[in-house]
Amino acid sequence: MRFRFKVWSEIDNRPLMGPGRYRLLSSLQQTGSINAAATEVGISYRRAWAQIREMEELLGHPLVVANRGGTDGGGTRLTAEAVKLIKQYEKLSRKMDRAVSASGAMLTE
Template sequence: MAAKTKKVRVKSKVWLEDRQGRIIFGLGRMRILRAIQKCGSLNAAAKDLKMSYRAVWGKIKVTEDALGKPLLVKSQGGSAGGGSTLTPYAHTLMERYLALSRIVDTQADDLFESGFLDPR
């Protein structure tokens, strides 16, 4: 690596959006799903993320509506309270998103390291 490129690095972000430019899935949605998985409920995940329940639910709903598949299985309250778990589709979406992000990062790193700043 040339001395110049040691001071500069390439960064990239990957997200899915609809044709109107609304974000459908990205790092934020990934964090929400991970928090639901960890906390066991939408409400607990919202608190953990320091977000409102409405904001977390709204983001999940936009994603579910756009993709046409549920991300959560919700159980009703009661004495033990309600909860949410991720659907198999949500797990697959997370795995595929991470795989896509790794590919983009690797390709960007490879292009950058191949002399991006010093084309010949």
């Protein structure tokens, strides 16, 4: 038997970061494209932008910098704050995973 959990953070009872938004930002970091990231996580481009805007509103600072087309073809990159948010989420998830695994092992002995 394995115990599972989901970690998310909230600000003023509004969701900031959970598994879905984590996957969105991580995919965006890898692809450099909101459209590609949205497709990868299975949501629409519009929904991806809405989630990013909501996170930015809650935090009070931008998480992405979008560059429109041109010779380089445009793209989107994460701000340092977004990278920090991803790392904090990963760190908390790892800690919680270890704690839940240890607790689960004790319960199944």
